[in-house]
Amino acid sequence: MKKSFIFALIALIGAALVPLITPNPYYIHLVETIMIYSILLFGLDIVVGYTGQVSLGHSGLFGIGAYTVGVMFMKFAAPLWLILPASIFITAFFGAILALPALKVSGPYLAMVTLAFGTIIQILINEMTFLTEGPLGVKIPKPQIAGIKLDDRDFYWLVCAMLALSLLVVHRILRSHLGRAFEALRGSPVASDCMGVSVYRYKVYAFVISAGFAGLAGSLYAYSEQYISPNTYNFELTVLFLLAIIMGGRKTRSGAILGATIIVLLPKLLDDIEIFRIVATIACALIVIGAVIGLIKKWLTFNSVLVPVIGTFCLAVFSYQLENITDWRLSIFGLMILFVVYYLQDGIIGFMNKLLSAQRVLSEQQDLKLHQDHLAQEGNKENAFERSAEASSASEQSTELLVAKEVLMQFGGLKAINMVDLRVKRGEIHGLIGPNGSGKSTMMNVLTGIYTPTAGQIDFKGQTVIGKTSSEIALSGIARTFQNVQLFGEMTALQNVLVGLHHTFKSNLLDVALASSRYKREDDHATHRAYALLDFVGLGSLASEQARNLPYGKQRLLEIARALALDPELLLLDEPAAGLTAPDIKELIAIIRKIRDHHITVILIEHHMDVVMSICNTVSVLDFGQKIAEGKPLDVQSNEKVIEAYLGGSAA
Numbered sequence: 001m002k003k004s005f006i007f008a009l010i011a012l013i014g015a016a017l018v019p020l021i022t023p024n025p026y027y028i029h030l031v032e033t034i035m036i037y038s039i040l041l042f043g044l045d046i047v048v049g050y051t052g053q054v055s056l057g058h059s060g061l062f063g064i065g066a067y068t069v070g071v072m073f074m075k076f077a078a079p080l081w082l083i084l085p086a087s088i089f090i091t092a093f094f095g096a097i098l099a100l101p102a103l104k105v106s107g108p109y110l111a112m113v114t115l116a117f118g119t120i121i122q123i124l125i126n127e128m129t130f131l132t133e134g135p136l137g138v139k140i141p142k143p144q145i146a147g148i149k150l151d152d153r154d155f156y157w158l159v160c161a162m163l164a165l166s167l168l169v170v171h172r173i174l175r176s177h178l179g180r181a182f183e184a185l186r187g188s189p190v191a192s193d194c195m196g197v198s199v200y201r202y203k204v205y206a207f208v209i210s211a212g213f214a215g216l217a218g219s220l221y222a223y224s225e226q227y228i229s230p231n232t233y234n235f236e237l238t239v240l241f242l243l244a245i246i247m248g249g250r251k252t253r254s255g256a257i258l259g260a261t262i263i264v265l266l267p268k269l270l271d272d273i274e275i276f277r278i279v280a281t282i283a284c285a286l287i288v289i290g291a292v293i294g295l296i297k298k299w300l301t302f303n304s305v306l307v308p309v310i311g312t313f314c315l316a317v318f319s320y321q322l323e324n325i326t327d328w329r330l331s332i333f334g335l336m337i338l339f340v341v342y343y344l345q346d347g348i349i350g351f352m353n354k355l356l357s358a359q360r361v362l363s364e365q366q367d368l369k370l371h372q373d374h375l376a377q378e379g380n381k382e383n384a385f386e387r388s389a390e391a392s393s394a395s396e397q398s399t400e401l402l403v404a405k406e407v408l409m410q411f412g413g414l415k416a417i418n419m420v421d422l423r424v425k426r427g428e429i430h431g432l433i434g435p436n437g438s439g440k441s442t443m444m445n446v447l448t449g450i451y452t453p454t455a456g457q458i459d460f461k462g463q464t465v466i467g468k469t470s471s472e473i474a475l476s477g478i479a480r481t482f483q484n485v486q487l488f489g490e491m492t493a494l495q496n497v498l499v500g501l502h503h504t505f506k507s508n509l510l511d512v513a514l515a516s517s518r519y520k521r522e523d524d525h526a527t528h529r530a531y532a533l534l535d536f537v538g539l540g541s542l543a544s545e546q547a548r549n550l551p552y553g554k555q556r557l558l559e560i561a562r563a564l565a566l567d568p569e570l571l572l573l574d575e576p577a578a579g580l581t582a583p584d585i586k587e588l589i590a591i592i593r594k595i596r597d598h599h600i601t602v603i604l605i606e607h608h609m610d611v612v613m614s615i616c617n618t619v620s621v622l623d624f625g626q627k628i629a630e631g632k633p634l635d636v637q638s639n640e641k642v643i644e645a646y647l648g649g650s651a652a
């Protein structure tokens with residue numbers, strides 16, 4: 001963390017020195033454009049890199065930012081201090097108009113909707129001549145600050161300052177609970193919703209924030225170019241922005257800056273055959289050296305380096321055969337994209353990070369030390385639970401926490417749950433068993449709002465659950481784990497639990513951007529609790545490990561810690577012992593018992609009969625979607641119908 005701060009500081013100071021090093025306005029303008037694009041890419045990366053959505057509308061948003069300057073300057077002669085915030089807010093507003101309907105869909109549909117938006121914006125700018133002067137464009141002089149007109153150099157420094165500010169704000173957003181929400185919904189939308197982080201809301205939020213950055217970039221661009229016209233903000237620019245993210249590397253600010261540099265410099269590079277030859281030669285040399293080192297150190301295999309080496313070699317040779325590059329520009333550009341997509345899927349920065357993974361081990365050790373400090377401060381695991389006192393007093397209100405009546409869940413002709421009643425008493429561990437396909441998981445999905453039942457009634461704490469969204473149900477006190485583990489794979493164990501603690505944050509965007517004391521307090525508190533929860537399930541020492549790298553058994557435990565972070569009154573565990581070794585199962589039983597001791601009611605789906613028999617107070621048995629038995633574990637075990645269902649199941 002510290003290292004990246006120092007790196008960013010050096011880079012920013014370096015950028016700020018450019019006008020002092022070279023008086024050449026051409027170079028100054030180039031770097032200025034890179035910085036402006038970087039601001040936009042910081043925002044776009046939130047949408048593309050973090051939430052995993054594709055936006056083809058960002059050149060349109062960029063255009064809105066630019067034209068806010070155009071219109072406000074032309075019509076109202078508004079000053080800079082008014083125009084910059086206005087372009088951020090107006091573009092964010094348009095972003096919201098786009099996002100609210102568009103983000104109901106995803107994947108190719110979203111791409112189409114955002115593409116249409118971009119096109120419409122361009123057409124509108126073209127047609128609304130009374131406001132925008134249409135195809136003629138608008139001339140904009142450099143702005144004034146306090147009555148003093150900025151010259152090219154002053155404005156360059158203004159852009160520098162805006163870049164630094166954007167970097168700070170985007171950094172704060174992304175490492176806050178908001179950033180975690182964005183990342184989580186990409187990792188597993190269903191788990192996000194079930195952790196009380198509404199996927200739709202945070203997708204829209206991400207898009208609107210991203211639009212704000214596009215607006216700021218657009219307005220700076222307008223002043224930088226001093227002339228704006230509609231056809232700048234076209235489809236090609238949108239694709240270029242996406243490319244920058246892909247090539248630079250998603251989820252890093254350095255990737256965004258590198259991406260911006262590439263898309264600004266590459267076209268210039270491909271204009272000049274001499275420079276192109278030099279660069280192709282250097283690229284070829286670097287790749288050959290890299291391949292040789294990789295082969296010697298056994299990082300890479302011969303097959304994996306063959307194509308890149310031959311490819312860049314041919315490109316270098318080809319560059320000397322060429323007389324004229326203009327006809328080949330697009331083809332070379334296309335080849336480079338293919339190369340990146342095939343070989344550098346995490347972008348250039350992602351690739352370099354992988355090479356420097358030794359560094360990462362170091363920072364992990366630092367994290368671990370941090371964790372030990374936390375432990376020393378806090379001392380016990382008990383602060384993992386917060387609601388226990390409150391919940392125990394609530395337990396006197398009513399004995400039945402969850403009441404489901406005549407629940408029917410039909411998929412086409414299949415009745416996955418057929419008129420099932422379920423009454424779960426407070427403070428109990430309620431087992432739900434049955435052969436495969438008997439409807440157990442479906443029951444959980446119905447209880448957590450993932451499916452809406454075809455018929456029936458479900459009351460939790462005396463209030464109906466039906467019609468509520470998964471995230472509303474989660475926030476009302478039902479947490480769950482999943483049969484097929486649904487962790488946020490790219491996030492660390494600690495961050496996974498912190499997503500569960502999302503509901504403890506009341507801070508808004510402004511708190512986060514300003515790092516207000518409220519946010520800091522909440523963040524501290526959440527971090528402490530997250531560590532305590534990890535300790536509770538025995539994962540304290542793995543806090544900074546990426547969830548996807550954890551062994552399967554640990555992933556299941558992490559899911560439980562994350563679910564507990566929600567401060568649930570009811571915890572649904574879907575086959576938590578599946579795939580666990582015998583000692584792990586013992587540990588799991590102990591953990592579930594401790595959870596009950598904290599007055600959390602548990603519904604446990606489990607195939608391991610010993611687990612069910614040893615800890616459940618009540619067991620319900622499903623078969624073909626119907627409840628065939630219910631009662632104390634021992635009674636159920638000797639029930640003939642149950643024996644038949646299980647034997648029948650295994651015989652089939």
Ligand code: ADP
Pocket residue numbers: 411414416434435436437438439440441442443
């Ligand atoms: P269990 O968890 O008890 O093994 P499930 O609840 O996963 O069983 O499944 C019960 C039945 O419902 C199965 O026949 C399954 O194929 C069916 N089912 C579950 N989810 C869906 C769905 N989304 N669409 C269609 N059928 C489903």
Ligand code: MG
Pocket residue numbers: 440441442483
């Ligand atoms: Mg199941």
